[in-house]
Amino acid sequence: MKQRNPKSKLLMGPGPSNPDPRVLRALSEPTLGHLDPDYVAIMDETAELLRYVFSTKNALTIAVSGTGMAGMETAMVNSLEPGDKAIICTAGAFGDRMAEVAERVGAKVVKVESPWGEPIDPEDVRKAIRKNPDAKVVGIVHGETSTGVLQPLDDIAGAVHEAGMRIIVDTVASLGGVDVPTDRLGLDVVYSGSQKCLSCPPGLAPITLGEKAVSFIENRKTTCRSWYLDLGMIRRYWSFERFYHHTGPSNMIYALNEALRIVKEEGLEARFARHKAAQEVLIKGLTELGLKPVVNEPYRLPTLTTVYVPEGVQEGEVRKQLMDEFGIEIAGGLGVFKGKIWRIGLMGTNATKANVIRLLGALKEVLK
Amino acid sequence: MKQRNPKSKLLMGPGPSNPDPRVLRALSEPTLGHLDPDYVAIMDETAELLRYVFSTKNALTIAVSGTGMAGMETAMVNSLEPGDKAIICTAGAFGDRMAEVAERVGAKVVKVESPWGEPIDPEDVRKAIRKNPDAKVVGIVHGETSTGVLQPLDDIAGAVHEAGMRIIVDTVASLGGVDVPTDRLGLDVVYSGSQKCLSCPPGLAPITLGEKAVSFIENRKTTCRSWYLDLGMIRRYWSFERFYHHTGPSNMIYALNEALRIVKEEGLEARFARHKAAQEVLIKGLTELGLKPVVNEPYRLPTLTTVYVPEGVQEGEVRKQLMDEFGIEIAGGLGVFKGKIWRIGLMGTNATKANVIRLLGALKEVLK
Numbered sequence: 164m165k166q167r168n169p170k171s172k173l174l175m176g177p178g179p180s181n182p183d184p185r186v187l188r189a190l191s192e193p194t195l196g197h198l199d200p201d202y203v204a205i206m207d208e209t210a211e212l213l214r215y216v217f218s219t220k221n222a223l224t225i226a227v228s229g230t231g232m233a234g235m236e237t238a239m240v241n242s243l244e245p246g247d248k249a250i251i252c253t254a255g256a257f258g259d260r261m262a263e264v265a266e267r268v269g270a271k272v273v274k275v276e277s278p279w280g281e282p283i284d285p286e287d288v289r290k291a292i293r294k295n296p297d298a299k300v301v302g303i304v305h306g307e308t309s310t311g312v313l314q315p316l317d318d319i320a321g322a323v324h325e326a327g328m329r330i331i332v333d334t335v336a337s338l339g340g341v342d343v344p345t346d347r348l349g350l351d352v353v354y355s356g357s358q359k360c361l362s363c364p365p366g367l368a369p370i371t372l373g374e375k376a377v378s379f380i381e382n383r384k385t386t387c388r389s390w391y392l393d394l395g396m397i398r399r400y401w402s403f404e405r406f407y408h409h410t411g412p413s414n415m416i417y418a419l420n421e422a423l424r425i426v427k428e429e430g431l432e433a434r435f436a437r438h439k440a441a442q443e444v445l446i447k448g449l450t451e452l453g454l455k456p457v458v459n460e461p462y463r464l465p466t467l468t469t470v471y472v473p474e475g476v477q478e479g480e481v482r483k484q485l486m487d488e489f490g491i492e493i494a495g496g497l498g499v500f501k502g503k504i505w506r507i508g509l510m511g512t513n514a515t516k517a518n519v520i521r522l523l524g525a526l527k528e529v530l531k
Numbered sequence: 532m533k534q535r536n537p538k539s540k541l542l543m544g545p546g547p548s549n550p551d552p553r554v555l556r557a558l559s560e561p562t563l564g565h566l567d568p569d570y571v572a573i574m575d576e577t578a579e580l581l582r583y584v585f586s587t588k589n590a591l592t593i594a595v596s597g598t599g600m601a602g603m604e605t606a607m608v609n610s611l612e613p614g615d616k617a618i619i620c621t622a623g624a625f626g627d628r629m630a631e632v633a634e635r636v637g638a639k640v641v642k643v644e645s646p647w648g649e650p651i652d653p654e655d656v657r658k659a660i661r662k663n664p665d666a667k668v669v670g671i672v673h674g675e676t677s678t679g680v681l682q683p684l685d686d687i688a689g690a691v692h693e694a695g696m697r698i699i700v701d702t703v704a705s706l707g708g709v710d711v712p713t714d715r716l717g718l719d720v721v722y723s724g725s726q727k728c729l730s731c732p733p734g735l736a737p738i739t740l741g742e743k744a745v746s747f748i749e750n751r752k753t754t755c756r757s758w759y760l761d762l763g764m765i766r767r768y769w770s771f772e773r774f775y776h777h778t779g780p781s782n783m784i785y786a787l788n789e790a791l792r793i794v795k796e797e798g799l800e801a802r803f804a805r806h807k808a809a810q811e812v813l814i815k816g817l818t819e820l821g822l823k824p825v826v827n828e829p830y831r832l833p834t835l836t837t838v839y840v841p842e843g844v845q846e847g848e849v850r851k852q853l854m855d856e857f858g859i860e861i862a863g864g865l866g867v868f869k870g871k872i873w874r875i876g877l878m879g880t881n882a883t884k885a886n887v888i889r890l891l892g893a894l895k896e897v898l899k
Contacts, residue, residue, distance in 0.1 A: 167788055169562040169569050179562050179778060190782060193539040194547050197859050201537050229597045232777040236759040264758045330741045358778055362561045366734060366780035388756055390632045391604040409600040410726055412734035414558060421533055492564050522594040
């Protein structure tokens with residue numbers, strides 16, 4: 164069998180991003196038992212670091228043992244009982260997925276839609292809330308990876324809470340790269356993935372739940388439909404009780420721990436500014452190449468830039484050439500944007516001027 | 532923040548076991564995009580190696596992006612529709628969990644029970660099948676980690692198939708250490724975990740499905756209740772179609788790939804013989820120390836040995852001393868065996884005479 168030899172590439176798609184070498188080294192630290200005191204101390208520290216990046220004091224803040232999509236399912240299956248009504252905002256592929264996941268856990272879903280490339284209008288959410296006063300939760304994507312839109316949350320969170328509902332926020336593409344104001348807005352359930360702006364390999368899904376969300380778990384009438392993702396049990400593993408639920412993925416937790424230490428060393432404000440600055444260089448360069456951004460300010464997601472493919476250009480060929488000749492990964496469009504846009508990630512470690520200049524140079528060469 | 536420094540310990544509990552250094556190194560290979568051609572080639576090779584350890588030609592053979600318990604839930608949620616009847620065999624904690632997971636996915640569960648420490652009696656399964664001819668599946672644990680019993684499968688698989696039902700087998704504690712005769716017995720769904728006899732860190736759940744199980748997925752009347760674990764979609768990601776479902780946990784897949792290469796280099800027969808030989812040395816040594824095995828032959832699980840705690844001995848203290856003074860992890864009992872037994876794993880890389888002698892020396896010192 165020939166040697167397995169994955170080459171290092173510059174990952175400027177929608178994630179995963181390149182982990183810092185420190186994070187890759189942390190992965191190979193010795194595996195420990197899932198109840199080993201040394202391991203559970205690392206779990207505790209990781210939870211504390213997650214509170215820092217989520218800007219929260221929420222006790223129930225953990226990493227789910229699965230990828231970002233496991234985070235989405237954990238959020239839904241622990242926030243809804245079968246038959247509950249959920250208002251799901253969708254203006255892209257991940258909003259659509261949220262609606263589908265909510266339906267699968269048994270919810271009646273009401274959608275609030277916006278065209279791809281635009282944010283959700285808070286007024287539309289208010290209307291949906293007035294029409295559906297029996298809804299229990301409102302779900303919304305903060306950074307829509309399929310469109311590059313950064314969704315403002317202040318107005319919508321306010322409207323949701325006035326109505327006595329809970330808000331579930333997908334921050335898979337924003338956590339660690341853009342401010343996620345969990346406690347400031349009292350966001351009830353917020354989840355993410357390890358592999359984007361945290362620059363940890365894929366495989367873990369950070370999640371945090373506020374008091375109302377925890378109260379739902381404690382008082383639900385039906386058993387959670389998922390055993391694996393049941394936070395009612397998982398939180399007892401992450402608490403001092405150390406209730407055995409599943410075998411904690413120790414090596415991935417080491418990596419997340421190291422990735423979060425790097426975030427904390429840099430500081431959230433500096434990190435957000437770095438992402439923003441890198442995107443500014445990128446937008447300027449793309450514009451000079453004659454490319455047009457999909458999203459207008461102030462709705463541009465700093466961590467993922469979307470840009471239209473020029474007429475007559477085979478977008479897949481460009482991506483293939485970027486990969487084969489320059490070792491750079493960018494992504495094409497999903498859904499209605501398939502074949503029409505490129506998606507360029509500037510996530511975590513990768514959000515630097517040097518990477519932007521490297522990509523722009525390669526892109527110029529490929530497009531000429 | 533002080534340096535994270537998990538010390539290397541000899542993991543002789545019920546898993547995780549110690550990964551080979553080659554496996555830990557594989558973890559830190561460069562992270563790749565989940566649709567990168569280099570990465571999907573590694574997925575394909577990993578699936579082929581999984582077919583080798585599962586002794587199967589099943590096309591649908593993959594690693595679920597979660598721990599062994601995600602494997603159990605994947606098996607259940609993809610084999611049952613709400614209201615379906617499931618016969619679940621339980622003679623330990625993991626049989627109990629199987630019943631609970633089946634109930635949560637909406638099944639009506641009929642239990643076939645045996646006392647902890649004994650195997651399931653095939654005659655009891657036949658009776659349950661006769662009483663419940665409308666049951667769709669029979670679930671059973673091959674290596675019961677809570678009791679140390681190796682469940683013979685031939686008779687039971689025969690009875691299940693005669694009745695036109697499907698058999699789901701938990702091989703979390705046996706795959707890679709004991710023969711798992713997937714194709715020989717036509718086992719319909721077989722799942723495992725990465726962290727036991729495969730000696731890969733925890734975080735992945737190998738699973739394989741035969742034709743009848745695949746046909747169930749293709750013809751089910753209700754949508755799978757789990758989006759994250761829906762094999763109808765996941766198999767399209769693991770197939771040539773490369774349908775985007777979730778972000779593949781690349782670094783963990785590298786580790787599993789390397790762990791499986793090690794299994795193949797050794798060869799299954801040699802590996803099974805090594806596990807068996809190591810347990811023989813262990814049983815002999817434990818007997819010389821005056822300790823009595825819980826399980827009688829021929830039902831002893833070679834990969835996990837259970838032994839009674841002698842009267843008057845504080846079992847937790849012994850484990851703590853083994854860990855603190857000798858860096859060796861063994862486990863206590865679960866459920867009815869709590870405080871009454873020790874569980875000693877000889878899994879994968881760890882199943883050697885040298886490790887057994889090291890443990891026996893330490894145990895003799897602690898017990899004297």
